[in-house]
Amino acid sequence: MEKSFTLRVLKSLNRKSWLALGLFLAVTLVVVPVLHLLVPPENAFHVSAYAITLFGKIMCYAIVAIAMDLIWGYGGILSLGHGLFFALGGYAFGMYLMRQIGRDGSYQSDLPDFMVFLDWKKLPWYWSGSDSLWWVAFLVIVVPAIVAFIFGYFAFRSRIKGVYFSIITQALTYAAMLLFFRNETGFGGNNGFTDFKRILGYSITSPDMRLVLFGLTALMLAATLVFARWLVTSKFGRVLTAIRDAESRVMFIGYNPLWYKLFAWVISAILCGIAGALYVPQVGIINPSEMSPANSIEIAIWVAVGGRGTLIGPVIGASVVNLAKSWFTVSFPEYWLFFLGLLFILVTLLLPHGLVGLWKTLRQSRGPRT
Amino acid sequence: MREFLRKVVGIDPEKCAPEYRVGYPGKQRTLDLSHNVILYLDDISVSFDGFKALNKLTLAIDAGELRCIIGPNGAGKTTMMDVITGKTRPDSGTAFFGQSIDLTRLSEPEIAHAGIGRKFQKPTIFQQHSVFENLELAMKTDKRVRRSLLARLRDEERDRVADTLRQIRLDTEAERPAGLLARPEAVAGNRHAAGAGAAASAARRTGRRHDRR
């Protein structure tokens, strides 16, 4: 019965979507590297390091937005704490990056600088194994998953829903932020981790490493899209949207919403963790502000702007909002939050289905071609 | 009477007693009907903030029996259904399905798997899902996460849904979103949508309770 599993994953996307995905990978894995390495900087076609970092960052955000959409758009569960899972993945990978600095820090110690500063003599137990890329890759997945499982299990079992759930997730990420702000927690306090030097011994600032990270992020984004598509077109996805629309009916026909919500919730957290781990080496810093409540709200705004309940919507939303942000924060830094608030109000009032919904309406009004 | 049960309610009385199988395929067990009582509520009381919605209700229904519960608004009919289907826990009293299944200890999905289906006072369907998907979700099968992730609809399951669709004359509408059937201006559509809800429970086939105005 399970023999055609691969086939079903292949069939969950139509031909046009596979073409678009192929084109996306060709651009990110071939065209961009060529334009970055081989075209001289004077040339108009040169892709700068700044652009690569910016788009690498946006792709990480796009993964987070898809993860958010899985539980919000499809499951009807609005999390305002997804920044926590992103940060946990980032911190987990950040530990490895800190260990890779070796003795090149300002104190020439085997310990990360902030530990020397605190006069610690050895690594705390939870840092053990953090010099191994594989162990850290494992942590990137498992830590967000465990936190999400424990939190989700109790919240969903107690049938906490709607705005109450959202508020508790805000409290969760806020509490985690306060915890990480403390120096004694062992994650660098309010400075977090920065000044990374290497991955696997290779310089993190080299163009090659930049392109590898960029390419990995592109691959992860593509894989996330395919996976999410398969998930929402499976029967699991249909039960999940049914829970969103009429939860009590789902229970009375014999599904236990607890496990469905919990599965989607944990998957969503894992995707955020992976995105965070890809993000940190590209931007070169992770600190507790990633867990600030406002950050998590912003994630919800990306999804709302792009269009909930579609998979391309969150990708578009994350891209548009963050491109606007990077322009705003250079031109009028003090107005960004006002603009974000305005955007959210306008989208909620005028575009309930986001930009994707707008696009669909425009196409229909131009006359349906059958 | 037997014809009515078979045609309208969808229960075949001959199939009810004495061998009444509950649970999803593969995990079926026989309901213990040794005293021929299928549902037994004893001394059930439910109060909401001091207001007694059910006051020492006792009710026994035999296997194969059809019982209609009537009463004025607020009499407690829905509350009784809520107790039977696990939505509300009684303050006191016992509720048994067959001789051995204690309904007050099971969750809503567990009770559904034990074989008690329910239709709502206000018709509820999954509006965003197609008519076909509404039936697919309601169908009796393994409803755990793993199965819904990996397994796909088997041919015999597809046939069962198709049969039900024909029976309720919605086979031509199978792919339409169920919400579109219920538009108020389409009178016929309205009846169909209610039909889809009823059919969803009809697909379950076992000891159903109807709760309508």
Ligand SMILES: Nc1ncnc2c1ncn2[C@@H]1O[C@H](COP(=O)(O)OP(=O)(O)OP(=O)(O)O)[C@@H](O)[C@H]1O
């Ligand atoms: N969750 C609740 N909280 C408080 N009171 C409730 C609750 N549910 C029901 N009641 C009250 O319990 C009483 C019984 O309600 P119930 O819905 O069972 O009546 P009913 O027989 O189904 O009525 P109708 O014919 O109007 O459907 C009513 O007075 C109702 O207001």
Ligand SMILES: [Mg+2]
């Ligand atoms: Mg009622």
